[in-house]
Structure formats: structure tokens, C-alpha cells
Amino acid sequence: MTDWTLCIDFGTAYSKAAAAPADAWSRFEPSMVRPLMLSGHHHHGNPFLLDSAVFVDEGRVLFGRAAIARADALGDKKRMALKSFKTLLSVSDLDRALNTNAPLSIDPHRIFQMRDLIVLYLAFLLEAVEQACAADTLVAGATRMSRRYAAPAWRSGDSAGMHQVIVQLFGEAEAFRALVGKKLMSPDGLPLSTISSALPKALANARAMDIGLIFEATAAAAYTSVGLEDAGSHLIVVDMGAGTTDIAALARVGARTIELPEARVTMKQAGDFIDRIIANLVIENASWARSKDDQSELWNVLMRQMRDIKESVFADGRATLRHRGKNITLSMRDIERDADFKAFYKNLSEAFAHGLMVVRGDAVLRGQTEVQAIAVGGGAAAPFIQGLLKKKTTRATPRVVARPATPDWAHAREFQGNLAPVFPQLAISIGGALAPDDMLAARGGVSPVAAVRTDIEAAPD
Amino acid sequence: MPAAAKPKAKPPARGASKKGAARKRAAPAASLAGALAEAAWAEADLALAEALAYLDEAQGAGDQAAYADVLELVAQSLSRAARKRGLARLGKLGAREAYDANLHDLNGAGSRPPKTVRVEARGVARGGDVLVKTRVGRLGAPKRP
Ligand SMILES: Nc1ncnc2c1ncn2[C@@H]1O[C@H](COP(=O)(O)OP(=O)(O)OP(=O)(O)O)[C@@H](O)[C@H]1O
Numbered sequence: 001m002t003d004w005t006l007c008i009d010f011g012t013a014y015s016k017a018a019a020a021p022a023d024a025w026s027r028f029e030p031s032m033v034r035p036l037m038l039s040g041h042h043h044h045g046n047p048f049l050l051d052s053a054v055f056v057d058e059g060r061v062l063f064g065r066a067a068i069a070r071a072d073a074l075g076d077k078k079r080m081a082l083k084s085f086k087t088l089l090s091v092s093d094l095d096r097a098l099n100t101n102a103p104l105s106i107d108p109h110r111i112f113q114m115r116d117l118i119v120l121y122l123a124f125l126l127e128a129v130e131q132a133c134a135a136d137t138l139v140a141g142a143t144r145m146s147r148r149y150a151a152p153a154w155r156s157g158d159s160a161g162m163h164q165v166i167v168q169l170f171g172e173a174e175a176f177r178a179l180v181g182k183k184l185m186s187p188d189g190l191p192l193s194t195i196s197s198a199l200p201k202a203l204a205n206a207r208a209m210d211i212g213l214i215f216e217a218t219a220a221a222a223y224t225s226v227g228l229e230d231a232g233s234h235l236i237v238v239d240m241g242a243g244t245t246d247i248a249a250l251a252r253v254g255a256r257t258i259e260l261p262e263a264r265v266t267m268k269q270a271g272d273f274i275d276r277i278i279a280n281l282v283i284e285n286a287s288w289a290r291s292k293d294d295q296s297e298l299w300n301v302l303m304r305q306m307r308d309i310k311e312s313v314f315a316d317g318r319a320t321l322r323h324r325g326k327n328i329t330l331s332m333r334d335i336e337r338d339a340d341f342k343a344f345y346k347n348l349s350e351a352f353a354h355g356l357m358v359v360r361g362d363a364v365l366r367g368q369t370e371v372q373a374i375a376v377g378g379g380a381a382a383p384f385i386q387g388l389l390k391k392k393t394t395r396a397t398p399r400v401v402a403r404p405a406t407p408d409w410a411h412a413r414e415f416q417g418n419l420a421p422v423f424p425q426l427a428i429s430i431g432g433a434l435a436p437d438d439m440l441a442a443r444g445g446v447s448p449v450a451a452v453r454t455d456i457e458a459a460p461d
Numbered sequence: 462m463p464a465a466a467k468p469k470a471k472p473p474a475r476g477a478s479k480k481g482a483a484r485k486r487a488a489p490a491a492s493l494a495g496a497l498a499e500a501a502w503a504e505a506d507l508a509l510a511e512a513l514a515y516l517d518e519a520q521g522a523g524d525q526a527a528y529a530d531v532l533e534l535v536a537q538s539l540s541r542a543a544r545k546r547g548l549a550r551l552g553k554l555g556a557r558e559a560y561d562a563n564l565h566d567l568n569g570a571g572s573r574p575p576k577t578v579r580v581e582a583r584g585v586a587r588g589g590d591v592l593v594k595t596r597v598g599r600l601g602a603p604k605r606p
């Protein structure tokens with residue numbers, strides 16, 4: 001097998017990527033699903049997650065985990081790493097947003113526009129993908145690699161327009177990567193001098209990128225139903241990531257999977273929002289932390305451990321944190337009583353109910369009796385999301401069946417139990433790699449690997 | 462677009478990155494299963510180490526309240542380690558379930574297994590594999606400590 005498909009999930013907090021044989025959809029074999037170790041070059045942290053972050057330092061620009069570490073080490077409130085830039089891609093006037101200057105806290109030199117920083121990050125991401133592919137014994141043998149990226153169906157009706165802009169950004173990033181190559185992965189980042197000589201060239205000579213677009217929800221449908229004889233015809237997906245919570249519905253019509261756009265909702269509250277609620281609650285209750293310094297110290301301690309805190313709260317209903325020899329306990333109930341959370345939850349359940357109405361309506365029209373519901377993303381295990389999926393509906397048909405965030409195949413023996421715990425977060429990239437071409441929202445072609453894998457010295461084609 | 466750079470002499474602190482270069486992940490993802498396991502174990506190891514440290518603290522705790530506080534942390538760290546390795550709890554403490562010899566270990570003596578039992582200690586599973594069966598008791602039987 002030498003034809004492979006690669007899917008990049010450029011997330012608000014983390015980018016992920018996975019590869020699968022091009023015929024995986026029709027001849028599914030779990031062991032051939034390859035999540036890629038985008039952070040394999042780091043010695044700590046999850047190697048499958050590439051932090052979506054850029055830090056503009058004195059004389060250089062740092063990427064990913066190194067960017068976050070550097071910003072943390074500086075501990076300067078006026079200097080920040082650029083994060084969550086994916087949300088920028090969702091605005092209606094994308095060109096204008098990209099041409100905005102980066103804020104001073106991000107770029108003290110006042111030399112970068114948002115577009116520059118995004119292109120730089122994408123180049124880093126493409127290089128990480130490249131190296132991860134080369135390091136994977138199976139993927140490294142690919143002779144052809146067709147590529148797609150996953151994105152939410154942000155703008156109703158204009159995903160084609162958005163796709164063009166993003167393909168252009170990827171093309172510029174690829175051109176930049178061709179000029180700079182492996183240096184992108186240096187833990188010390190790239191010197192500004194390198195960037196200022198290479199970036200203008202790259203922007204002026206974007207490479208033609210063959211990269212398709214798959215909606216994130218469609219990717220979720222793909223991994224849920226791959227290899228299943230009894231895959232449902234209708235599916236509602238709730239994806240709670242870091243930056244957004246997205247609801248989307250899909251219907252299978254013959255061999256095709258279509259999205260039901262009326263069901264689609266994107267909320268700007270997700271993991272990051274829950275983080276702030278938790279941190280504020282803890283600080284409010286910590287009567288001993290009244291001074292600004294104590295509070296900001298506690299805030300930092302909380303943020304560093306936030307993922308573990310959330311995981312415990314979601315799984316066990318509570319989390320305990322030891323700080324200055326004292327236990328601080330926070331429960332899911334505390335969160336549920338918070339006014340901001342309540343407002344979010346109300347919106348979320350209304351959006352879910354609406355989406356469910358749309359997808360059940362479509363199921364009825366097509367003579368189907370079942371709708372499947374699934375949660376994906378880092379927040380998939382949240383009890384308030386799982387609760388929505390399992391909520392009783394007033395009318396009995398079509399019935400709603402909650403599917404587990406981790407499909408049965410991810411428990412296959414060959415993964416030795418270690419894929420399942422990380423699966424929900426990698427799910428979109430995996431589903432995107434498994435999905436057949438007719439599930440794409442916009443097409444890209446197939447490029448021979450020679451063109452995909454361009455090293456610095458490669459002759460121009 | 463960036464103007465010509467004015468690189469200042471100060472390089473960024475490298476922190477852990479030097480060490481990182483020396484102890485890069487051993488073999489490059491020879492097997493995906495190996496890489497997944499390594500990643501899961503790295504996180505689980507940390508949680509286990511925490512649990513051990515808290516355990517010492519619990520054993521030295523001066524009073525009941527301090528003991529309970531630390532025990533909570535031991536439990537939390539152990540649960541986290543287990544989750545990282547894909548282990549999940551089976552059932553809910555105190556819940557009534559239909560007795561199933563494949564899933565349940567019945568506490569106490571008795572000739573015939575009852576139809577319904579109460580969960581006294583949750584079992585542990587990974588995917589479809591039950592590693593430790595759920596400990597259950599007969600309804601109405603005195604709860605075991
Ligand atoms: N085990 C876990 N339990 C709870 N929360 C988690 C867990 N793992 C990750 N998260 C949270 O999930 C979020 C990241 O999830 P994910 O990688 O799906 O987001 P993303 O794809 O980067 O964002 P988006 O989809 O919004 O663009 C973070 O808020 C993180 O803290």
C-alpha cells in the first residue's frame with residue numbers, strides 16, 4: 001500500500017494530524033490508522049499534540065511548545081504568545097483580519113501582520129507533519145499522499161471562499177518551509193533575520209497546494225461509522241475543543257454524506273471558557289488569596305494544571321489541588337452553579353435541541369428511525385455534554401442513540417489500551433484521514449510525494 | 462511583512478531544551494503502539510509518582526482530617542494514572558445491578574446467586590476487557606467495610 005491520505009486538524013489550542021491508507025474506508029484496518037507524532041521532537045508532553053502558539057521574541061520567533069514555555073518563562077504580562085489564532089479564520093472579513101497588524105503585546109517589533117504569523121505557524125505545522133510522516137515506519141513508505149485539513153463549517157454558504165484563502169495560506173507556508181526547512185523545528189525558533197529574508201519571498205511565490213477541506217463534523221462521522229455494517233444514517237456531533245463548541249448534523253444519502261446546514265451552531269465558549277470559570281471560582285473561594293500577587297500566583301498554578309483538573313472534575317465529579325500545603329477542592333456542582341456557565345449551558349442545550357430537531361426531521365423524511373449522537377474534542381467527556389446526548393426526547397421516534405466518544409475499534413488489541421484515552425482529541429484528524437473523497441467539502445488533488453516532501457535544497461520544480 | 466531584522470544579542474533562555482536534545486524520544490516511532498504506550502506511560506508515571514509521595518504524607522498525617530485530605534489526593538492521582546492507561550471504572554458505588562457472573566464478584570456466602578446485587582466496590586475495565594470484577598453484595602446484607 002503506497003497511497004495514503006493525510007488530514008491536518010489545525011485546532012485552537014492544539015494541532016493534530018493523522019494518516020491512513022487511501023483505501024482505508026473500504027478496507028478498514030485499525031492498525032493502519034496512524035496518528036502522527038507532531039511533537040515527537042519534544043521529550044515531554046503528549047507527542048501527538050502540537051501546541052498552536054507563536055512567540056515573537058527579541059531576535060527570533062518561537063513555535064509550539066517552545067513558544068509557550070518562553071512566554072511563561074518571561075512571565076511578562078505585556079508580552080504574550082499568539083494563541084487561538086484559528087478563531088481568526090472564522091471571521092466574515094477574513095482578508096481584512098489577516099492584514100491587521102499583530103498587537104503590540106504579541107509583536108513588540110511591529111513588523112508582523114496576523115497573516116505573517118499564521119503563515120509562519122502553518123509552515124512549522126507542515127514541517128512537523130513532514131518529520132512525523134518520515135518517522136512513522138508505515139507512512140514513510142507512502143509514494144503518494146493526498147492531503148486535507150479539517151475546519152468547522154464556519155460560514156454558511158461560503159466555505160468555498162474560506163477554503164481558497166486557507167489554501168493560499170498553506171501555499172505560502174509551504175513556500176516558506178521550502179526555503180527554511182528543518183530550522184523551523186529548532187527549539188530556539190527562527191531568527192528574525194531568516195524570517196525577514198524568506199517570508200517576503202514565500203508570500204510572493206506561494207506554492208500550489210493540493211489540499212482538500214473536510215468539515216470537522218464530517219470527519220467525526222467518518223471515524224464513527226468506518227468499518228461498521230450498521231453505521232447509522234443520521235448523526236449529530238458536538239465538538240467541544242478549546243476555542244469553540246460546534247454542533248453539526250449529518251445525513252447519509254446513498255453513498256454520500258451530506259451536512260444539514262440548518263443544524264449548525266458554533267459557540268465561542270469551550271475549554272478555554274471552562275478554564276476561566278474554574279480559575280475564577282477557585283480564586284473567589286480562596287479567602288487567603290486576597291492580594292493581587294497571591295491571586296495571580298494561584299491563577300498561574302491553576303492554569304498550569306487545568307487539563308488535569310478538568311479531567312478529574314469531568315470523570316470523578318471533583319478535583320483537589322494542593323497549594324501551599326492546603327487542599328482546594330472544586331466540584332462539577334460548583335461549576336454548574338456559576339452564572340456564566342449556566343448561560344453557556346442554556347445556549348448549548350438549546351442549540352443541541354435545535355440541531356436534534358433538524359436531524360430527526362431529516363431522518364423522518366428519509367424514512368429512518370434512528371439518529372446517533374456523538375461528542376468529540378478535548379471536552380468530549382464533560383458530563384454536561386454526555387448528559388445532552390443521553391437526554392430523553394419527548395417523542396420516541398426517531399430514537400436518539402448516544403455513541404461513545406471512543407469507537408470500539410480504538411480499543412483494538414494492537415493499541416494496547418493507549419489510543420482510547422487520547423482518542424477524542426485526535427478524533428477529527430483520524431476521521432479526516434479515513435473519510436473517502438466524496439465526504440470532502442472542497443476538493444484538493446493528489447500530489448506525488450516528491451512535491452510534498454520538499455527539503456531545503458530540493459531543486460525547483 | 463517583516464522589515465529587516467535588528468537582531469539583538471540576547472538569545473532566549475533554552476531552559477529544558479538543551480537537555481531535550483540529549484534525551485530525545487528513543488526510537489523514532491518504530492511502532493505506533495510503542496509510541497502511544499510511551500506517551501501514555503509518561504503521563505501515568507507522573508501521576509503514580511505523585512500518588513507515592515502523597516501516600517508517604519498520608520502515613521505521617523497527624524490527625525484524621527489531615528489523613529483524609531491526603532488520601533483524597535492519593536486517590537485522585539491513582540485515578541489519573543489509570544485513566545491515562547485507558548482503565549475505566551465499572552458501575553456506580555451503591556447501585557443495584559442485575560447479577561452477572563462475568564462482571565461481578567459476589568461478597569458473602571450463599572448457595573444461589575441473587576438476581577439483583579448492590580455494588581460495593583467498582584470493578585475496572587479497559588475497553589471490553591474486565592481487569593477486576595465489580596465487588597457486589599446481596600441486597601439487605603450488612604455492608605462490608
Ligand atoms: N482529558 C481531558 N479532560 C478535560 N478536558 C480536556 C482533556 N483533554 C483536553 N482537554 C481540554 O480540551 C481542550 C483542547 O481540546 P481540542 O484539542 O479538541 O481543542 P482544539 O481542537 O485545539 O480547539 P477547537 O476545536 O476549538 O479549535 C483544552 O481546553 C483542554 O484543556
Ligand SMILES: [Mg+2]
Nearest residue numbers: 011012241377
Ligand atoms: Mg478541534
